[in-house]
């Protein structure tokens with residue numbers, strides 16, 4: 747039964763991710779120099795996520811819309827990124843944005859907080 751629920755959840759999550767890709771539309775356009783600066787700034791960010799997680803889809807959609815090439819790190823079972831997230835952030839919950847600034851690392855959980863942070867910094 748548990749396995750069946752997991753399967754349905756993953757199927758629904760995958761469907762939401764697919765609909766997102768089909769309907770996401772266009773990215774934010776910036777002059778080349780501005781986009782270059784944004785690309786550089788996003789190198790200090792990484793999104794820990796799962797493909798079929800609807801909260802991750804929502805966050806990836808915001809990243810796409812804002813044209814942010816943030817590295818996505820899957821925390822699938824057994825992956826090294828899952829370990830990193832657990833050790834660094836304290837729990838395996840996604841999405842989680844890893845923010846590195848002046849040698850300090852912050853782990854930001856909650857899709858709404860992540861989206862707000864990205865919009866305030868890059869919109």
Ligand SMILES: N[C@@H](CCC(=O)N[C@@H](CS)C(=O)NCC(=O)O)C(=O)O
Nearest residue numbers: 799800801838839840841856857858
């Ligand atoms: N309120 C959170 C919900 C995130 C959430 O429930 N993520 C699920 C995957 S879809 C998860 O990681 N669950 C594991 C847990 O909560 O420990 C958000 O908006 O980011």
